[in-house]
Amino acid sequence: MIDLPDGIGLQAVPTASRLARLRRSGATILGAVLRLIDRPMGLLQRLIGERRMVYVFLLPNLAFFSLFVFVPLAIDLAYSLTGGESLFPSQRPYVGTEQYAYLFDCGSFFDPASCRVDHFWRGVANTMRFTVFQLVSMVTFSLVTALVLNMRIRGRGFFRAVYFFPVLLSPVVVALVWKWILQRDGLLNAGLTMIGGQKILFFVDPGWAMFWSVFVSVWAHMGFYTLILLAGLQAIPADLYEAAQMDATPRWRVLVRITLPLLWPNLIVVIVLAMIRGVQTFDEVFVLTGGGPGTATLMIVQYIYETAFASQVQNFGLAAAASIVLGVVLFLLTLAQLSRTRSAS
Amino acid sequence: MAGLTLRDVRKAYGTVAVIHGVDLAIADGEFIVFVGPSGCGKSTLLRIIAGLEDVTGGEIAIDGHDVTRVPASDRGLAMVFQSYALYPHMTVYQNMAFALENMGLARAEIDARVRRAAGMLRLSDYLERKPKALSGGQRQRVAIGRAIVRDPKIFLLDEPLSNLDAELRVATRKELAALHAEIGGTMIYVTHDQVEAMTMADRIVVLRGGRIEQVGTPLDLYNRPDNLFVAGFIGSPRMNLLPVQVVSPGLVRVGEAGEPIKVATGPLATGASATLGVRPEHITLADGAADLTTTIDIVEQLGGDTYFYASAPGLPQITVRQNGQALRGRGETLPVRFEPAHLHLFDAEGAAVRPGV
Amino acid sequence: MKPIQLLRARRRNGHWHWTDIAAYAYLGLGVVLMFGPVMWLVLSSFKTQASLLEFPPSLLPLSQQEVRVEGFPQPLPLFAATLDNGERRELAQIRRIGLIAQMVDPADPKRQYRVPTARLAPVRHLSFVTSNYTEPLQKFAFTRYLWNSVFVTTIATLITLLINSMAAYALSIYEFRGKTIAMLMVIGTLMIPITIILVPVYLVITKLGLVNSLWAVILPGAATPTGVFLLRQYMLTLPRDLIEAARMDKASEWQIYWRIVMPLAAPALAVLAIFSIMWRWNEFLWPLAVLTRSESFTLQIGLNAFQGELQTQWNYLLAMTVVSLVPVALVFVFLQRFIATGIANTGMK
Known part of the structure; x- marks a missing residue:
């Protein structure tokens, strides 16, 4: 910069020196902070030895894990075995498996109305229905999208981005966007009346409410699964296709006999992840339909949340018992995924 | 600068022992080279000295102080890694200053040391560069510079030249030797290349399978190998090793049909099998009576020297080195004589048989 | 869906397989479906409360034009009115009584009209309501x-x-x-x-x-x-x-x-x-x-x-x-x- 001709140099030099000064002072501050941490850490190392320092590094993270995952898990169990309304386990009377018995007290497991805790079972039924519909449409659409995006398409990056961007949106935003479109006087009903149809009250009809819950969930998360599948597709060596071409294989046969089998590991990941997500669904549906109409889109997690926090009587015991049941289901699904990824790698 | 003593150093990974009790004394200021084929434990031994590996048994002492349990950072040694291990996010200057900062030296002192080392290694113009922007040779010099600035008790060098191309390797070899002469520190240098060992070492330690085979000056090892392994390992091209039988005390016969050759057979009994070692340069072309008559397989004309690779029935291929340009072709017979003063005899276990033993 | 090579072949000899057309159609639909809702949200966020409640909604954030007319302290909303004689004019609305609106010509404040509201159409222009x-x-x-x-x-x-x-x-x-x-x-x-x-x-x-x-x-x-x-x-x-x-x-x-x-x-x-x-x-x-x-x-x-x-x-x-x-x-x-x-x-x- 200093070597530049005068006119430019005169202006450039102060900026450069200011920048340098800024950087130097920044470095000085950072250096000071570093020395502040370095010293005690070095001292600690002298004290406990190099070998034991590893535990110092592990400690914060594991402390957080313990405090906010493992201890709560134990408390969860304690909650589910105790009754009363107190938040503090010590003030709660032991009731054994009463909460579970209450939860599972059903005339018939196929009819939520016959259960004492019918909302929980409605949640179970809704969640199962939601998960199945969501899984099927999610896998179908993300697979088709991935296959299309894997073609030599002009503007592939753009299209990939288009399908991907809702993934980043918050569930609340996603739900509000669609709520705004689906409301009585919304864009969709305007379109319907324009083509001569009738307005539909989407959130008053149970079937429509469930349909849109699934639709919005697929809309929001499809891009994520598409990416996983696209990565799998791009990992398939091109010479396999060349070989197939040399053998004059029809396109559909290439898809069925080469692409899909080689994509299978990624598909499994997608299926299991979509299943786990489906079972845990809460926020989008909650903001979109509030669980309604009635209990038509009430999911298990919403039931747990409302039982523990949003109802008149905060029934922590029942919520915990429901959590544990949900946890067991999720655990089994995760195990399936882990064993799957193990065997894949 | 300091001396180093290893006493019965052992190392095992689980049940697999890789170092089987090494004893070694290294004097202050010595340039020691650990040499051996890959997997011989030379790098492990160096890392044990560095403190990067724990020992399973034995004792390491620097200047008489036991450092066996002292962590690497406190041993006061410096190491040049095979990969150089330059910190990629730091400039050359920062790379060299890092250790000094850790030692808590004053800024001015750090600056002086870094600049002095950089000058010595012709790196002064590159101090603000990151390692990525340097050539292989420059990176190598930074790695050495990082060790020099520390003014360590002992320099440890783990195959520092193996990532350089042949020409640069020869040049750097000489620079390293000159550097050692200049700063005079104790250096322990690991290589699998016996030429590097021969050219640089004050003393060479030949390792095989986690054991020391022989320790000595380069010429010691060359002239008086203790065993077959050292004999075969040191010297290029390799020493010819021919199976022989003791005909009578002081006389062996090469193969089935060869003439008897005079060599000290020591305690070997008549009829015992042994191995006769003779270096290619100690075989001469015979005018008259030959020790062995061979047939030329391959001729290599190097200009200054000529190598013949010749065979005789029942014997491994024999390498013969002749000064100058010997004009003989493939398929010609080549009668040779072995220089009696430079013959080595090894018993069936591979140990050297020496007169008077 | 199919090997890249086949597509290259298509490019070379200029043939369009039906799957190519289907793919672009799918992607086009995707753009509308994925981007549309968010675009709609952004457009809607610039609308007035009144136009948000309108049905059918307008695509762009429009708001009714208002004019200042001499003799009226408040700006008046502007309408395109069809008069009894079939003439179309832009009039400002003074007040509305039942199904009849009392209108005034902004260019000539002395002339007032009574027009049935059914024959009024608001005059609107593009405006982004940043007050939202x-x-x-x-x-x-x-x-x-x-x-x-x-x-x-x-x-x-x-x-x-x-x-x-x-x-x-x-x-x-x-x-x-x-x-x-x-x-x-x-x-x-x-x-x-x-x-x-x-x-x-x-x-x-x-x-x-x-x-x-x-x-x-x-x-x-x-x-x-x-x-x-x-x-x-x-x-x-x-x-x-x-x-x-x-x-x-x-x-x-x-x-x-x-x-x-x-x-x-x-x-x-x-x-x-x-x-x-x-x-x-x-x-x-x-x-x-x-x-x-x-x-x-x-x-x-x-x-x-x-x-x-x-x-x-x-x-x-x-x-x-x-x-x-x-x-x-x-x-x-x-x-x-x-x-x-x-x-x-x-x-x-």
């Missing part, structure tokens, strides 16, 4: 929510980066007693979503006295198993020689971590930072459970509360939704590729 954005800033605790969200996101991400990288460093560089147990703990955490332990974490937060504090949102999710895994995988690829060289250079273990490993793990840290920002900015269930006072609401909770309370004030709600979208949109525009590869490599979100 500026008013919530004054009227509601919107800035408070925004600040809360920024605070939570920033602090939580910093803590996450620090403690996750420390754990990842320990689990990738060292061999030590209990390593398997530590790894199992991390994997175990991976399997336990916050939904399961909502209530007891709430208890822990209560015991710590943090209910309604932003720290209640920040702390429980600070240690993420995914983050530890991501960083560990990356740190495993760093050359061991560097660590050992640093150790030979008398660096303490902390210095090795902070001055060697952290700078070198910057790419992985960046990925985790982006993920963490996304997680935190969008987090919903846990803040919903633990934040009950509106002054500690984050943006998402605020939005949710807002849509519950003020069904009618869609104009503000939509505008606030757009604002909450902005950081995510920025992240998307600049780091899309980065995030995409991150997800493709780790399968996490």
Whole structure:
């Protein structure tokens, strides 16, 4: 910069020196902070030895894990075995498996109305229905999208981005966007009346409410699964296709006999992840339909949340018992995924 | 600068022992080279000295102080890694200053040391560069510079030249030797290349399978190998090793049909099998009576020297080195004589048989 | 769907297979379906309350033109009126009585007309109602929510980066007693979503006295198993020689971590930072459970509360939704590729 001709140099030099000064002072501050941490850490190392320092590094993270995952898990169990309304386990009377018995007290497991805790079972039924519909449409659409995006398409990056961007949106935003479109006087009903149809009250009809819950969930998360599948597709060596071409294989046969089998590991990941997500669904549906109409889109997690926090009587015991049941289901699904990824790698 | 003593150093990974009790004394200021084929434990031994590996048994002492349990950072040694291990996010200057900062030296002192080392290694113009922007040779010099600035008790060098191309390797070899002469520190240098060992070492330690085979000056090892392994390992091209039988005390016969050759057979009994070692340069072309008559397989004309690779029935291929340009072709017979003063005899276990033993 | 080579062949001889047309049709539909709703949200957020309630809605934010007419203190709305004699004129409405409106000609204020409202059409022009954005800033605790969200996101991400990288460093560089147990703990955490332990974490937060504090949102999710895994995988690829060289250079273990490993793990840290920002900015269930006072609401909770309370004030709600979208949109525009590869490599979100 200093070597530049005068006119430019005169202006450039102060900026450069200011920048340098800024950087130097920044470095000085950072250096000071570093020395502040370095010293005690070095001292600690002298004290406990190099070998034991590893535990110092592990400690914060594991402390957080313990405090906010493992201890709560134990408390969860304690909650589910105790009754009363107190938040503090010590003030709660032991009731054994009463909460579970209450939860599972059903005339018939196929009819939520016959259960004492019918909302929980409605949640179970809704969640199962939601998960199945969501899984099927999610896998179908993300697979088709991935296959299309894997073609030599002009503007592939753009299209990939288009399908991907809702993934980043918050569930609340996603739900509000669609709520705004689906409301009585919304864009969709305007379109319907324009083509001569009738307005539909989407959130008053149970079937429509469930349909849109699934639709919005697929809309929001499809891009994520598409990416996983696209990565799998791009990992398939091109010479396999060349070989197939040399053998004059029809396109559909290439898809069925080469692409899909080689994509299978990624598909499994997608299926299991979509299943786990489906079972845990809460926020989008909650903001979109509030669980309604009635209990038509009430999911298990919403039931747990409302039982523990949003109802008149905060029934922590029942919520915990429901959590544990949900946890067991999720655990089994995760195990399936882990064993799957193990065997894949 | 300091001396180093290893006493019965052992190392095992689980049940697999890789170092089987090494004893070694290294004097202050010595340039020691650990040499051996890959997997011989030379790098492990160096890392044990560095403190990067724990020992399973034995004792390491620097200047008489036991450092066996002292962590690497406190041993006061410096190491040049095979990969150089330059910190990629730091400039050359920062790379060299890092250790000094850790030692808590004053800024001015750090600056002086870094600049002095950089000058010595012709790196002064590159101090603000990151390692990525340097050539292989420059990176190598930074790695050495990082060790020099520390003014360590002992320099440890783990195959520092193996990532350089042949020409640069020869040049750097000489620079390293000159550097050692200049700063005079104790250096322990690991290589699998016996030429590097021969050219640089004050003393060479030949390792095989986690054991020391022989320790000595380069010429010691060359002239008086203790065993077959050292004999075969040191010297290029390799020493010819021919199976022989003791005909009578002081006389062996090469193969089935060869003439008897005079060599000290020591305690070997008549009829015992042994191995006769003779270096290619100690075989001469015979005018008259030959020790062995061979047939030329391959001729290599190097200009200054000529190598013949010749065979005789029942014997491994024999390498013969002749000064100058010997004009003989493939398929010609080549009668040779072995220089009696430079013959080595090894018993069936591979140990050297020496007169008077 | 088919080999790339076949497509190249198609390009060469100019044939279009039906699948190509189907693919572009699918993608075109996708653009409408994926982008449309958000575009609609943004357009709607600039509409007046009145035009939001209109049916059928107009595509663009239009608002009725108003004119100042001599003799009237207020500006009057402008209509295109069809007069009895079939003449069309632009008239300003003075008042409306039942189905009849009393109109005035802005060009000639002395002439007034009575026109049935059925023969009036509002004169509208494109206008972006920015007050939807500026008013919530004054009227509601919107800035408070925004600040809360920024605070939570920033602090939580910093803590996450620090403690996750420390754990990842320990689990990738060292061999030590209990390593398997530590790894199992991390994997175990991976399997336990916050939904399961909502209530007891709430208890822990209560015991710590943090209910309604932003720290209640920040702390429980600070240690993420995914983050530890991501960083560990990356740190495993760093050359061991560097660590050992640093150790030979008398660096303490902390210095090795902070001055060697952290700078070198910057790419992985960046990925985790982006993920963490996304997680935190969008987090919903846990803040919903633990934040009950509106002054500690984050943006998402605020939005949710807002849509519950003020069904009618869609104009503000939509505008606030757009604002909450902005950081995510920025992240998307600049780091899309980065995030995409991150997800493709780790399968996490």
